[in-house]
Amino acid sequence: MTTTWAWMVPLLVVLPLIGAGITLAATGRTGVQRVVSMTVLAAMLVLAGWLLWAADTQGPQVMLVGGWMPWEGIVLVVDRLAALMVIVSTTVTMGVLAYSVGQGASSFDDESDGHSPLPVFHPSILVLAAGVTTTFVSGDLFHLYVGFEMLLAASFVLLTLGGTLERVRAGTTYVLVSLLSSMIFLTAIALVYAAAGTVNLALLAQRLGEIQPGTAALLHVMLLIGFAVKAAVFPMSGWLPDSYPTAPAPVTAVFAGLLTKVGVYAMIRTQTLLFPQTRFDDLLLWAALLTMVVGILGAIVQDDIKRMLSYTLVSHIGYMLFGIALGSTIGLAAAIFYVAHHILVQTTLFLVTGLVERVGGSTDTARLGDLARISPIVGVLFFVPAMNLAGIPPFTGFLGKVGLIQAGVDDGRWLAWALVVASVVTSLLTLYAVARVWGRAFWSENPEGITGSGPLRGGHHGALGLGVLLPTGALVAVGVGLVVVAGPLYDVTTRAAVDLMLRTPYLDAVLGPGVSP
Amino acid sequence: MADPVPQALVLTAIVITLGMTAFVLALAHRGRQLSGVDLVDDDTESARIHARAEADDLGPGPSARETSDEIEAEGHRTESSHHDETGAEHAHDEFVEDEDRHHGHGHDKRGERR
Numbered sequence: 076m077t078t079t080w081a082w083m084v085p086l087l088v089v090l091p092l093i094g095a096g097i098t099l100a101a102t103g104r105t106g107v108q109r110v111v112s113m114t115v116l117a118a119m120l121v122l123a124g125w126l127l128w129a130a131d132t133q134g135p136q137v138m139l140v141g142g143w144m145p146w147e148g149i150v151l152v153v154d155r156l157a158a159l160m161v162i163v164s165t166t167v168t169m170g171v172l173a174y175s176v177g178q179g180a181s182s183f184d185d186e187s188d189g190h191s192p193l194p195v196f197h198p199s200i201l202v203l204a205a206g207v208t209t210t211f212v213s214g215d216l217f218h219l220y221v222g223f224e225m226l227l228a229a230s231f232v233l234l235t236l237g238g239t240l241e242r243v244r245a246g247t248t249y250v251l252v253s254l255l256s257s258m259i260f261l262t263a264i265a266l267v268y269a270a271a272g273t274v275n276l277a278l279l280a281q282r283l284g285e286i287q288p289g290t291a292a293l294l295h296v297m298l299l300i301g302f303a304v305k306a307a308v309f310p311m312s313g314w315l316p317d318s319y320p321t322a323p324a325p326v327t328a329v330f331a332g333l334l335t336k337v338g339v340y341a342m343i344r345t346q347t348l349l350f351p352q353t354r355f356d357d358l359l360l361w362a363a364l365l366t367m368v369v370g371i372l373g374a375i376v377q378d379d380i381k382r383m384l385s386y387t388l389v390s391h392i393g394y395m396l397f398g399i400a401l402g403s404t405i406g407l408a409a410a411i412f413y414v415a416h417h418i419l420v421q422t423t424l425f426l427v428t429g430l431v432e433r434v435g436g437s438t439d440t441a442r443l444g445d446l447a448r449i450s451p452i453v454g455v456l457f458f459v460p461a462m463n464l465a466g467i468p469p470f471t472g473f474l475g476k477v478g479l480i481q482a483g484v485d486d487g488r489w490l491a492w493a494l495v496v497a498s499v500v501t502s503l504l505t506l507y508a509v510a511r512v513w514g515r516a517f518w519s520e521n522p523e524g525i526t527g528s529g530p531l532r533g534g535h536h537g538a539l540g541l542g543v544l545l546p547t548g549a550l551v552a553v554g555v556g557l558v559v560v561a562g563p564l565y566d567v568t569t570r571a572a573v574d575l576m577l578r579t580p581y582l583d584a585v586l587g588p589g590v591s592p
Numbered sequence: 593m594a595d596p597v598p599q600a601l602v603l604t605a606i607v608i609t610l611g612m613t614a615f616v617l618a619l620a621h622r623g624r625q626l627s628g629v630d631l632v633d634d635d636t637e638s639a640r641i642h643a644r645a646e647a648d649d650l651g652p653g654p655s656a657r658e659t660s661d662e663i664e665a666e667g668h669r670t671e672s673s674h675h676d677e678t679g680a681e682h683a684h685d686e687f688v689e690d691e692d693r694h695h696g697h698g699h700d701k702r703g704e705r706r
Contacts, residue, residue, distance in 0.1 A: 217601055220605075228612070238626075250612075264601070268598060
């Protein structure tokens with residue numbers, strides 16, 4: 076059945092795609108591109124906000140695309156989780172786009188070989204946004220795959236922007252790993268269709284319980300592997316720190332915020348809707364534990380800020396996986412809250428690293444120093460989200476971690492306790508990792524003895540205009556401001572988690588009341 | 593009647609994968625264009641095999657160089673038989689010239705890198 080505000084749902088995907096078309100046609104007219112991109116993203120934000128309200132008060136909003144019934148065609152579903160994810164992802168995309176606009180046309184010129192890649196930047200970002208949104212609103216496993224491929228295709232272009240040797244090398248790793256995980260996912264979809272005769276998520280939720288347990292376990296594990304590679308869960312996380320840091324700062328920022336979280340979102344969806352059994356929960360808890368610990372051990376030895384942040388990104392995926400694997404309502408609520416927090420804070424940190432690079436000419440702490448004196452404002456902008464990431468009260472990182480730890484303690488199994496300990500240790504090590512970078516880049520002596528002479532080694536000191544400072548500052552402010560609305564936000568994520576665990580609100584909305592088991 | 597849904601799904605997947613393959617090929621071409629070699633620098637195994645290929649020592653049987661010489665000779669034979677009347681000399685010259693240029697290019701690139 077189609078619901079009141081369902082007509083808004085397709086717009087979330089169609090608008091950015093139209094925007095991508097217009098910005099591509101307007102190649103060379105940067106002004107038009109900027110206006111179109113920002114308008115599209117702002118409109119998406121408004122729509123997503125409205126849909127969150129509608130989903131929260133009236134239940135999931137369902138769109139039967141083309142009027143086909145769920146067993147024949149594609150359905151788009153926006154429940155609280157999907158709406159929340161769209162809001163957060165669109166917010167960071169807007170911030171990043173504003174940053175790259177503020178950076179000006181010279182943003183990629185400092186690369187030896189990149190004089191002309193700018194025209195494709197706006198269309199690619201918009202296609203990326205469309206792909207991310209597609210995966211969030213999709214109610215169909217195959218459509219989910221198409222969304223993945225959309226965002227992957229855009230991310231390939233963005234990662235290899237300019238086509239320099241370094242980026243081509245990093246891009247090759249990323250492209251091949253992504254394609255491999257897509258192949259696993261696609262094979263899993265084929266097997267799902269063979270076993271259950273549908274790829275609609277709501278129908279699968281009913282039918283997967285009836286097929287042979289062994290078959291269901293195979294499908295489950297294949298889907299999990301496909302998503303785990305995307306989400307960079309240990310032991311499938313090795314590709315991430317090698318491929319992200321070479322990209323331009325805005326690109327790395329948007330990737331760090333969104334791409335892995337799309338994998339996490341897909342895991343939340345399949346774990347709750349398709350496989351509510353506790354089949355692989357212990358395995359996932361182990362994966363969460365190892366992701367956290369191995370990731371953060373990698374982070375504390377990195378000298379490069381971007382690489383350090385990439386490792387913390389891997390490590391903190393473990394927190395979200397922890398919440399999902401517990402399989403309890405409060406665990407899930409905390410995990411969703413953590414996803415929202417982490418998208419914001421990780422994107423912000425990568426943007427600030429872009430500022431550090433602009434001021435200091437490098438992101439390698441061995442070549443940086445004394446930044447706190449050279450540019451105090453960058454120091455503040457780095458410090459606040461870094462503390463947020465480490466989970467210092469009163470920031471949202473702290474609230475998310477407390478929620479997860481509470482869920483772990485409630486669970487009571489020894490493995491859950493082990494994860495509680497691991498998450499505290501990881502939090503402390505994150506603090507150590509960011510403090511180490513903070514000390515070396517901002518407070519140490521300038522390593523090459525260059526003091527007070529303006530730009531350091533090719534940095535653009537003084538070129539740190541409002542164009543880049545404002546968007547970064549705005550994202551830092553949103554990250555901090557999330558604390559103020561943390562109460563209502565936590566309520567929404569809790570209600571989202573309750574509905575996800577119940578499954579009936581989703582099934583009723585898609586299939587009509589009473590059809591669900 | 594055949595189920596149309598899997599056909600639609602397969603068709604979509606083929607289209608997507610074709611696009612992705614095109615991108616990968618473009619990426620590979622760009623990598624080759626930039627570095628001039630397809631040697632993976634930080635892969636010791638690849639470096640070892642490369643060194644052995646350079647030293648013409650790839651195990652028993654006809655060596656890689658001999659094989660490639662044979663293939664080349666074969667190519668020349670077929671080419672000249674094809675172009676017997678229509679200026680075989682010319683085609684042959686062009687082939688060699690092209691190859692020389694190619695080799696020189698490769699060496700230049702390698703020189704630059706070191």
